[in-house]
Amino acid sequence: MELVSLFITSFIVNNIIFSQFLGTCPFLGVSKKIDTAAGMGIAVIFVITLASIITFIVQKAILVPMELEYLQTIVFILIIAALVQFVEMFLKKSAPGLYQALGIYLPLITTNCAVLGVAINNIKFDYTFIESIVYSVGTSAGFMLAIVLFAGVRDKVDNADLPESLKGSAISLITAGLMSVAFLGFSGLKL
Amino acid sequence: MVIVNAVAVTGGIGIVCGVLLAVAAKLFSVEVDTKVTEVRNLLPGANCGACGFPGCDGMAAAIAEGRAPVNGCPVASSERHQKIAAVMGTTVEETEKKVAHVLCQGCDSVAAKKYEYDGVRDCKAAAAVQGGPKSCDRGCLGFGNCKVVCDFDAIEIVDGLAVIDKEKCTACGKCIEECPKAVIEFVPYKNNVVVGCHNKDFGKAVKDVCSIGCIGCKICEKNCEFDAIHVADNLAKVDYDKCTHCMVCVQKCPTKAIQGI
Numbered sequence: 001m002e003l004v005s006l007f008i009t010s011f012i013v014n015n016i017i018f019s020q021f022l023g024t025c026p027f028l029g030v031s032k033k034i035d036t037a038a039g040m041g042i043a044v045i046f047v048i049t050l051a052s053i054i055t056f057i058v059q060k061a062i063l064v065p066m067e068l069e070y071l072q073t074i075v076f077i078l079i080i081a082a083l084v085q086f087v088e089m090f091l092k093k094s095a096p097g098l099y100q101a102l103g104i105y106l107p108l109i110t111t112n113c114a115v116l117g118v119a120i121n122n123i124k125f126d127y128t129f130i131e132s133i134v135y136s137v138g139t140s141a142g143f144m145l146a147i148v149l150f151a152g153v154r155d156k157v158d159n160a161d162l163p164e165s166l167k168g169s170a171i172s173l174i175t176a177g178l179m180s181v182a183f184l185g186f187s188g189l190k191l
Numbered sequence: 192m193v194i195v196n197a198v199a200v201t202g203g204i205g206i207v208c209g210v211l212l213a214v215a216a217k218l219f220s221v222e223v224d225t226k227v228t229e230v231r232n233l234l235p236g237a238n239c240g241a242c243g244f245p246g247c248d249g250m251a252a253a254i255a256e257g258r259a260p261v262n263g264c265p266v267a268s269s270e271r272h273q274k275i276a277a278v279m280g281t282t283v284e285e286t287e288k289k290v291a292h293v294l295c296q297g298c299d300s301v302a303a304k305k306y307e308y309d310g311v312r313d314c315k316a317a318a319a320v321q322g323g324p325k326s327c328d329r330g331c332l333g334f335g336n337c338k339v340v341c342d343f344d345a346i347e348i349v350d351g352l353a354v355i356d357k358e359k360c361t362a363c364g365k366c367i368e369e370c371p372k373a374v375i376e377f378v379p380y381k382n383n384v385v386v387g388c389h390n391k392d393f394g395k396a397v398k399d400v401c402s403i404g405c406i407g408c409k410i411c412e413k414n415c416e417f418d419a420i421h422v423a424d425n426l427a428k429v430d431y432d433k434c435t436h437c438m439v440c441v442q443k444c445p446t447k448a449i450q451g452i
Binding site for chain 2: 058062063066067068071074075078079081082085086089090092093094096
């Protein structure tokens with residue numbers, strides 16, 4: 001039950017985009033079309049889950065015993081970057097279909113702060129191994145939810161008759177802000 | 192000691208990651224066809240999609256795999272086609288350059304109006320209302336959908352009529368696909384004589400809706416020495432292979448529906 005509530009909380013209540021404001025650059029950059037947004041979302045779920053597992057092991061097995069917790073950030077970045085590269089090569093060889101589907105989004109995720117944010121939060125909130133996996137999946141699913149919803153709204157906004165000065169990024173940022181306010185409604189949800 | 196540990200751990204992880212990646216790169220290496228990149232560099236990079244593939248990358252892959260003809264890019268010049276053919280180790284037959292042309296001259300001052308249209312300035316929207324505001328059912332509506340889709344800035348709307356600059360046109364075919372009235376067609380670039388009308392009605396029915404339409408009188412057909420213009424379904428059509436651009440039909444046409452461009 002606690003795991004379910006952890007999942008729901010990380011999925012919508014503490015949505016990574018709308019209440020933690022992490023990973024906003026791919027959120028704004030790759031949200032022009034719903035299919036590309038969904039592709040990005042799946043790639044993020046994949047990488048975040050994998051990265052959390054590995055960073056969790058590294059933290060518990062290497063950093064804590066050696067009392068080097070302050071190196072967390074730099075070590076995690078190192079691991080995430082290498083991991084994404086590795087996953088890309090692995091997929092290219094063994095699952096070309098999936099590689100085609102994820103396409104350019106994989107390398108983009110290397111610099112996605114949401115990945116690092118989740119890895120660090122797992123440690124900061126003192127989650128167990130299982131909890132950190134649930135938290136990672138919930139958060140990254142929240143990212144996918146946010147980016148797909150946003151892409152849908154942008155699709156509609158593109159056809160709207162806008163004042164010249166609001167066209168493009170301006171209206172996207174306003175839309176993102178309004179969606180963030182809307183998600184604030186979930187903050188009352190007690191699980 | 193703390194510093195040594197820190198350096199050792201960070202460096203160690205770095206080295207392990209590096210070695211793993213190096214091994215993975217060897218282990219999972221996929222041979223990429225160098226032809227794809229070479230062909231890709233020769234394509235224009237406009238990603239217009241006129242070839243029917245998703246962008247120039249898709250086209251390059253298709254050419255390299257032999258799924259598309261080397262001259263399949265309608266935008267690239269024939270010189271480029273030769274270069275692509277050279278990369279692929281084949282030759283390309285010279286194809287005639289084509290350009291899109293609006294086969295209608297019914298600008299606002301010559302075409303009669305069925306009603307005053309006051310809706311969205313969009314050809315498809317207007318065409319949905321009784322076929323559009325112009326009395327002629329087959330003419331250019333002039334709201335400029337073709338101009339919007341043109342990636343090469345080759346289309347202008349002049350007095351409620353789309354006009355294509357044949358120097359800028361790359362024959363990508365997007366406007367032809369977009370036009371709800373199917374009034375745009377490919378004509379050979381070298382050709383100077385086209386029938387600027389699509390109306391298949393006869394005589395007075397055409398005159399009533401547009402003063403510059405083809406009435407199907409066959410004067411052009413009778414006067415052409417080269418058997419290069421024929422009237423079918425009350426509409427003259429130039430045989431671009433036979434036309435010698437003598438301009439006789441252009442001068443003889445009573446309604447000036449034949450354009451000498």
